[in-house]
Amino acid sequence: MFAFVIQRLFQAVLVMLVVAFVSFSLFQFVGDPINNMVGQDATQEQREALRERLGLNDPIPIQFVNFVGNAAQFQFGLSYRLGIPVEDIIAQRLPATIELVLVSAIIALVVGVPMGVYTGLNRNSPISKVFLTVSLIGISLPTFLIGILLILIFGVWLAWLPTFGRGGTIDLGWWETSFLTLQGWRSLVLPAITLALFQLTLIMRLVRAEMLEVLRTDYIKFARARGLSNRAINFGHALKNTLVPVITIIGLQIGSLLAFSIITETVFAWPGMGLLIIQAIQFADIPVMSSYLVLIALFFVVINLIVDLLYYVVDPRLRVERGGGGH
Amino acid sequence: MRYRLGLVAAVAAVAALTLSPTQDAQAQEKVFRYATTGDVLGLDPHSNNEGPTNTMKGNIYGLLIHRKPDLSLEPDLAVSWENVDDVTWRFALREGVTFHNGNPFTADDVVYSFERQSQETSDMSFAIATIEEVRKVDDYTVEIVTNGPDPILLLNMPNFYIMDKEWVEENNSFEVVRGAGQTNFPNVNANGTGPYRVVEWVQDNRLVLEPFEGYWNADGMMSNIDRAVLTPIPNDATRVAALLSGEIDMMYPVPLQDIPRLQNEADVDVLEGPELRTIFLGFDQWRDELLDMPGTGQNPFKDQRVRAAFAHAIDLQAIQRVVMRGASTPTGLMVAPGINGFVEDLNTPYEYNPDRSRELLEEAGFADGFPVTLDCPNDRYVNDEAICNAVIPMLERIGINVSLNAQTKSLHFNKIGRAEENNTSFFMLGWTPGSYDSLNPLMQLMTTGAPGHGDWNSGRYNNQQVMDLAERIKTEMDPEARQALITEAFQIHQDDVGHVPLHQQALAWGVRTDTVAEIIQRPFNDVDLRYVVMQ
Numbered sequence: 001m002f003a004f005v006i007q008r009l010f011q012a013v014l015v016m017l018v019v020a021f022v023s024f025s026l027f028q029f030v031g032d033p034i035n036n037m038v039g040q041d042a043t044q045e046q047r048e049a050l051r052e053r054l055g056l057n058d059p060i061p062i063q064f065v066n067f068v069g070n071a072a073q074f075q076f077g078l079s080y081r082l083g084i085p086v087e088d089i090i091a092q093r094l095p096a097t098i099e100l101v102l103v104s105a106i107i108a109l110v111v112g113v114p115m116g117v118y119t120g121l122n123r124n125s126p127i128s129k130v131f132l133t134v135s136l137i138g139i140s141l142p143t144f145l146i147g148i149l150l151i152l153i154f155g156v157w158l159a160w161l162p163t164f165g166r167g168g169t170i171d172l173g174w175w176e177t178s179f180l181t182l183q184g185w186r187s188l189v190l191p192a193i194t195l196a197l198f199q200l201t202l203i204m205r206l207v208r209a210e211m212l213e214v215l216r217t218d219y220i221k222f223a224r225a226r227g228l229s230n231r232a233i234n235f236g237h238a239l240k241n242t243l244v245p246v247i248t249i250i251g252l253q254i255g256s257l258l259a260f261s262i263i264t265e266t267v268f269a270w271p272g273m274g275l276l277i278i279q280a281i282q283f284a285d286i287p288v289m290s291s292y293l294v295l296i297a298l299f300f301v302v303i304n305l306i307v308d309l310l311y312y313v314v315d316p317r318l319r320v321e322r323g324g325g326g327h
Numbered sequence: 328m329r330y331r332l333g334l335v336a337a338v339a340a341v342a343a344l345t346l347s348p349t350q351d352a353q354a355q356e357k358v359f360r361y362a363t364t365g366d367v368l369g370l371d372p373h374s375n376n377e378g379p380t381n382t383m384k385g386n387i388y389g390l391l392i393h394r395k396p397d398l399s400l401e402p403d404l405a406v407s408w409e410n411v412d413d414v415t416w417r418f419a420l421r422e423g424v425t426f427h428n429g430n431p432f433t434a435d436d437v438v439y440s441f442e443r444q445s446q447e448t449s450d451m452s453f454a455i456a457t458i459e460e461v462r463k464v465d466d467y468t469v470e471i472v473t474n475g476p477d478p479i480l481l482l483n484m485p486n487f488y489i490m491d492k493e494w495v496e497e498n499n500s501f502e503v504v505r506g507a508g509q510t511n512f513p514n515v516n517a518n519g520t521g522p523y524r525v526v527e528w529v530q531d532n533r534l535v536l537e538p539f540e541g542y543w544n545a546d547g548m549m550s551n552i553d554r555a556v557l558t559p560i561p562n563d564a565t566r567v568a569a570l571l572s573g574e575i576d577m578m579y580p581v582p583l584q585d586i587p588r589l590q591n592e593a594d595v596d597v598l599e600g601p602e603l604r605t606i607f608l609g610f611d612q613w614r615d616e617l618l619d620m621p622g623t624g625q626n627p628f629k630d631q632r633v634r635a636a637f638a639h640a641i642d643l644q645a646i647q648r649v650v651m652r653g654a655s656t657p658t659g660l661m662v663a664p665g666i667n668g669f670v671e672d673l674n675t676p677y678e679y680n681p682d683r684s685r686e687l688l689e690e691a692g693f694a695d696g697f698p699v700t701l702d703c704p705n706d707r708y709v710n711d712e713a714i715c716n717a718v719i720p721m722l723e724r725i726g727i728n729v730s731l732n733a734q735t736k737s738l739h740f741n742k743i744g745r746a747e748e749n750n751t752s753f754f755m756l757g758w759t760p761g762s763y764d765s766l767n768p769l770m771q772l773m774t775t776g777a778p779g780h781g782d783w784n785s786g787r788y789n790n791q792q793v794m795d796l797a798e799r800i801k802t803e804m805d806p807e808a809r810q811a812l813i814t815e816a817f818q819i820h821q822d823d824v825g826h827v828p829l830h831q832q833a834l835a836w837g838v839r840t841d842t843v844a845e846i847i848q849r850p851f852n853d854v855d856l857r858y859v860v861m862q
Contacts, residue, residue, distance in 0.1 A: 031737025039376025041453035284737040
């Protein structure tokens with residue numbers, strides 16, 4: 001177990017270095033930040049001096065080594081656009097995204113899993129059919145359209161909820177949270193639903209398919225023959241065995257929630273990481289972009305590690321093999 | 328590190344304050360909430376030179392001379408000024424003015440601000456580039472000495488921001504720094520003499536301002552707001568929705584397709600007006616061989632007739648009607664009305680006449696046309712890519728084979744700019760002179776070959792006569808003689824078809840009439856809070 005974690009950590013560092021290098025190479029194509037940073041009246045000498053100060057005249061490998069060296073000391077440079085340290089900006093933005101992703105993931109799970117179980121157990125009920133039809137909308141409509149529609153209906157027509165931004169936050173010193181005020185929750189509802197919808201549909205369909213699969217297996221038939229209650233069979237045996245692939249997908253999907261949050265945050269002007277990266281790309285703000293990509297790589301690595309560890313918990317066979325093997 | 332702790336503490340303190348007392352006071356308080364596409368770049372008045380950022384500085388910092396919405400000048404921190412001789416100006420300063428932190432304003436602050444703003448790292452140094460020295464005569468008099476007669480010194484003064492010497496020194500931030508591994512205190516904090524002080528700034532999230540009680544002209548203010556909150560909302564649809572739902576009182580720009588919808592809304596009004604920026608097309612006039620015609624040894628754009636053929640082939644009215652949905656002013660001059668030196672008589676666009684174009688091409692020996700790439704931004708000006716897309720079939724009608732290269736602004740400006748040696752044959756660009764004077768486009772766009780000339784003359788249009796005229800315009804102190812020189816230079820440029828001006832795009836602001844009583848739209852396309860009146 002311990003060796004396994006160490007091995008994964010080593011892989012993680014490798015993955016992050018590769019991501020950092022690939023992103024660095026890509027930045028050669030986002031354009032020159034200088035024209036965005038200086039006004040039209042700046043002289044050629046001023047432009048050249050700024051290029052030099054920013055190290056943009058250095059060869060790419062040198063820029064990369066400098067970046068990794070600084071990142072190892074948690075120094076990510078200054079944002080070209082905002083002029084403050086990147087680590088400060090990320091510390092300011094991360095809470096907004098994490099809270100949004102967390103609430104979305106919970107909505108997707110709490111609604112998606114029961115819906116999947118229900119439609120799996122009651123294949124032919126009319127409610128299942130309604131669920132499945134509605135879920136098609138969740139999968140096929142693009143996120144920004146869902147967001148705009150929700151804004152139009154609940155923000156403009158009904159005027160129930162705010163249409164943009166993150167209101168009513170309370171600063172705990174190191175974490176600005178929306179969870180402690182009503183206004184904070186009101187701002188959170190629409191973006192969280194927008195972000196959750198796709199995941200919700202996916203989880204529901206996955207759980208349903210797995211349930212149908214498991215219910216056909218022999219051990220369920222034996223369990224029925226043993227006269228166990230429906231409840232024990234469905235939830236104790238069937239659901240538990242559907243969870244391994246579901247956990248994998250959910251783990252990966254939390255990663256993609258972070259990625260999809262770029263669109264949701266742009267639509268709702270939600271001041272999190274997604275909005276930050278979009279604006280950074282438009283400005284060719286290289287320090288922010290590279291730090292963001294490394295951070296996202298870190299998220300994926302950590303999430304995958306957690307998923308692997310959860311397998312141990314859910315699937316006893318893995319524990320036996322590893323325990324006996326002693327690799 | 329110290330400033331970071333300070334920032335956290337300040338934010339925490341503000342958050343604690345906003346929790347309780349404002350909740351009760353909110354009813355009576357006149358809060359002006361407005362939104363635009365992006366945040367300001369920073370609060371240091373000497374660091375960045377960008378339209379929206381400059382306006383925000385103007386809310387916070389005082390200037391010797393302030394520019395009113397109609398572009399005329401009015402005294403701010405200077406009460407009067409006079410020419411001692413051709414190169415010396417004497418400014419009498421306003422007495423009894425204090426900065427937001429209570430420090431008194433004196434001549435020392437002007438001298439110090441000049442020294443700070445004229446550093447190379449300051450993007451605002453262009454505005455005071457002709458000033459040799461600012462010297463203190465007494466506490467409330469300064470003399471500005473220029474390095475030669477400078478007819479537009481006063482026009483540049485609204486870009487000269489006055490900081491508090493004591494405050495800057497206390498925070499050890501004389502140097503203007505940008506992206507150099509450190510930041511400076513004034514970029515996230517502010518202390519000016521202007522009518523508003525910064526209460527809170529969470530970047531990309533909200534910038535909160537309140538009127539400064541000690542403002543010298545507090546009684547003469549048109550505005551009645553108690554607080555202003557600027558929120559950046561990058562997404563067009565979200566910004567419109569926020570205005571419709573009443574969560575904000577004003578927003579800009581209104582996307583062209585939403586203007587009719589907002590006009591039909593009961594409590595919403597759309598203010599429209601021309602912007603000062605001119606959008607134009609330019610041609611490579613210096614390479615011996617056009618980039619798209621390798622091996623031919625020919626550059627058709629060196630021939631005035633070819634450039635004229637292009638100018639006559641582009642239907643500005645169609646672009647205005649179809650692409651801009653009426654929200655633009657077709658134009659024949661490289662500067663907009665309101666810019667010092669604008670000539671009404673020269674503002675007639677080139678006649679739309681494709682037959683004439685074909686004749687001209689034939690005369691020039693290009694009856695069969697030639698291939699060329701049009702470089703165009705797609706996220707900088709209103710409908711920029713759509714305009715280029717509209718131009719292409721117009722030119723194809725006269726036999727030119729145009730391919731479009733539309734890309735994001737950071738790539739576009741890099742390609743057509745000096746960084747890549749003006750790597751373009753045919754390009755779109757937009758320009759507003761920062762000094763509001765015609766000398767600026769003459770220097771930047773219409774001359775080349777000497778330091779300070781032609782930084783954005785991407786086609787390297789070059790005419791010695793224009794160059795000579797520009798040199799004289801630079802130092803001619805008599806306004807009438809100067810105007811004659813400007814008119815002559817513009818006439819030559821127009822006859823040469825150095826560029827093809829297209830239009831000034833229109834400003835469109837969405838305003839809620841149930842909360843905002845009056846707001847004055849300035850041609851800069853941004854909001855000066857002193858001209859906002861709430862119901």
